[in-house]
Amino acid sequence: MNLSKDTKFRWLILSLVLVAIFEVLSLSGWDLPHVIAIPLFLSIILFIGHQTLLEGFQALFQLNFKSINFLMTIAVIGAFYLEKYEEAAIVIVLYNLAEKLEDLGIQQSKTSLSSLAEKMPKVAFIKGRDFSIPVSQVKIDDVLVVKPGEMIPLDGEVLLGFTAVDEATITGEPIAKDKMVGDFVFAGTLNKQGYIEVKVTKLAKDTTLAKIQEITLQAFQAKAHTQKFIETFSSYYTPSVILLAFLWMIIPPYFFLTPFNQSFQNALTLLVIACPCALVISTPVSIYSALGNAASKGILIKGGRYLEAIGKIKAIALDKTRTLTFGNPIVTDVIPFGSNTKEHLLSCAAGIEVQSEHPLAKSIVQAAKEEKYVPHSIENFQIKIGKGAQADCLVCEDKHHCIGKLEFILEEHHVPQEVIEKIDLLQKEGKTAILICTHKEVEGVIGLLDEVRPESKQVILDIKNLGVTPVMLTGDNLTSAQAIAKMIDITDVKASLLPEDKAKEIQALLYKYKSVAMVGDGINDAPALALSSVGITMSELGSDTAIEAASIVILSDYLNRIPFLIKLGRKALQTIRLNIFLAIAIKLIFISLALFGMSNLALAIFADVGVTVIVILNSLRLARA
Incomplete structure (x- = not known):
């Protein structure tokens, strides 16, 4: 019987209300005649719990005493044997409701992660073609056309155009980032503004978004240490409870002459109470909620154990x-000597360094641009790898110029003690000191620092x-x-x-x-x-x-x-620990009541569902932490 998830949930609620009414009437001393009760409640049990009963019988035939469905099947059959038809129905309805709530809780916590797969673009437009092709057929160095409002299909470098790109799917940041020629863009991000052409740098299977999807799958497969412990604990706990219930059913009638039906009912109640539903879900719902929260903020955690x-x-x-x-040095100090000015020093240095690819050189050129200084024209540029550069300046009176660190300048020129002291001071501040020197003098020192x-x-x-x-x-x-x-x-x-x-x-x-x-x-x-x-x-x-x-x-x-x-x-660790404490503490309380005959099946199931709901709601708080 196939029911949609929403329909099944509605039927569960409707069945719960119906069965609860008859359970309250039963507790008040009014019971339906057997001829009505048996077909009514059996129909509800089979309609709602057919899958649970099927898996329970399979576990019985396989002698799999670790199965929770096996416990539920025993509880239902036992309740019918005791003619507690309302309780048999409420056991199966509440158990399936708890299972449904667990599914809903985990599904909600997975939403942020699973939505990543849906955002993967499926087709791309290649420049010069009037039709789209699957992203799997696009090759590296192909040029893509991306119009405003379209998703960027593959990782690449902007070759033409200027735009703003919404990268929330990748970084979790809602503010669009400006993209121009030379900037990189990611698959699955939204081109919000202008027309751009993008050279593909990664195949579909290697894009950042594809890696996110792969890491997400690994995160669900990589279980937390706590989750592994609980699953191991449950595999021993459930058979132990079955053995205890069996002994509780046999020993009192044999040694203490307790009525068999009373001992049997107490044993059934113990089995139902002992179902470790809340304990089993205490960790995964918490982990998935936290992983989903992190993913919504642009953080991928490769499994629950890393969250812990x-x-x-x-x-x-x-x-x-x-x-x-930032890893990008910036000019922090421009110190001219003699009659030289800051403008002269930075303009001359930028004129030489404009032909260099070194990061320090680019920073000096950028500093001159920011000050709106015009770089000097030069000729005879020579780079000294690992040392500096030299060139003839066509603007300065003394044409010959060397630029570089102190060791390089000392190879050909005298450096006054005043300059060396200034260099020492800059270096103590963690800065890199670059000297500019002519045949006649050291014109000045430029200090650079990696920008914090x-x-x-x-x-x-x-x-x-x-x-x-x-x-x-x-x-x-x-x-x-x-x-x-x-x-x-x-x-x-x-x-x-x-x-x-x-x-x-x-x-x-x-x-x-x-x-x-x-x-x-x-x-x-x-x-x-x-x-x-x-x-x-x-x-x-x-x-x-x-x-x-x-x-x-x-x-x-x-x-x-x-x-x-x-x-x-x-917070995830605290939530998991609280969930485990609640699950175990409430179990112990009701197991103790059951052992002394102070509980019943309905109360046991209400307690189990109650702690399951508490655990789920407590875990889902992590999705908004």
């Missing part, structure tokens, strides 16, 4: 470059307030690392680390704190991410290797998601 792990951490190691900082994320200091403060110790791990030199650490209030700094050194530092932290998270973005962070209790990376910045190695992927570059994650993990 982030809630237990005592220390968190953070990479510096591109995690706590504006939220980094607050994130570190939030982490500390949660009782977690932050540690900086970086391959950068100690002076620069300590300068950045001082800005954001990190006291524990490990610098000049190779990838294997970072892994060793994680091992040391694990020995000291037991549970440690690692946040990183690069290939060199992958060993440390994999070794930590829970590895976290930010996909917008992270390498594919880091994303594969991480346990949690933040689908944006928002560092402030980390304190949220720790709080969510802790």
Whole structure:
């Protein structure tokens, strides 16, 4: 018999109301005649609980005493034997209602995750064609046409046009991001504004959204440690309860001359009360709710065990470059010497560096543009790899210019002590000092610093307030690392680390704190991410290797998601523990009542459904935590 989910739920409620009315009348001393009661309640039992009874009989034939359906089948048959037809019906109706509530709870908590698959674009328009083709047939380097209001079908780079893209499906952020030539766009995001052409950089199976879908599937398959424990516990608990009920049915009549029917009813009541429904669902509903909440905020957690792990951490190691900082150096100081001016120094430096691809060179050129300084024209440009550059300036009186670090300048030129002291001061602040020099003099020094994320200091403060110790791990030199650490209030700094050194530092932290998270973005962070209790990376910045190695992927570059994650993990653990306590405590209370003959089947089922509803509602709070 196939009923839609909504129809089945309505029939369950209707049956519950009908059976409850007759149960109340029965408790008041008014019972239906057997000729009416038997067909009426048997019809309700078969209509509502046919699947439960079928699985119960299958478990009986297979001698699978771990099956909850087996317990329910025994309870229904026993109640009929005792001529408690109303209670037989209410047992099966309430049990199926509890199962339905469990399904609804888990389904609601899965919604945010399962909707990702539905957002996967199915077709794409290739430039020069008048028809769409399946995304599976699109090749790398094909050029896609994406009009306003259309979903971007594949990951790629913007070749033409300017637009705003809603990336909520990827990052969880509602504010659209501007995209121009050279920017990357993701499959499943919405082009809200302008016409763009996109060169495909990843096949359909490799897109960011496809990886999200794959990670989501893995998250459901990777069970939490608590969930595994409960399932193992239930596999022993259920047969033990059956044995106890059997003994309770046999021993009192044989040794204490208790009426068999009374002992049989007490044993049935014990079986019904002991059904571990609420205990079994106490963890998965909580985990799915929390995973759905995280996914709605652009965070993918690769399984319940990592959610539990982030809630237990005592220390968190953070990479510096591109995690706590943007990884893009910015000009912080322009210090001219002699009669030179800031404009002259920056214009001349930008004129030389405009031909260089080095990140420091690009930062100097950008600084000149921001000041609206015109870069000087140059000729005879020569780059000195790893050192600096030299060129002849067509604007300056002294044409020959060298630009680079102190060691490079000292190879050909004298540098006054005043300049060296200024360089030392900049370096103590964690800055990189670049000198500009002619044959006659050092014209000035430009200081650059890796730009600290504006939220980094607050994130570190939030982490500390949660009782977690932050540690900086970086391959950068100690002076620069300590300068950045001082800005954001990190006291524990490990610098000049190779990838294997970072892994060793994680091992040391694990020995000291037991549970440690690692946040990183690069290939060199992958060993440390994999070794930590829970590895976290930010996909917008992270390498594919880091994303594969991480346990949690933040689908944006928002560092402030980390304190949220720790709080969510802790709240999930608290919710699971409370659920388990409620499930076990209420079971123990009613089992004790049943052993002393102070309970009945209806009360047992109401108690079981009640705690199941409480557990589900308590778990669903995590979806909005």
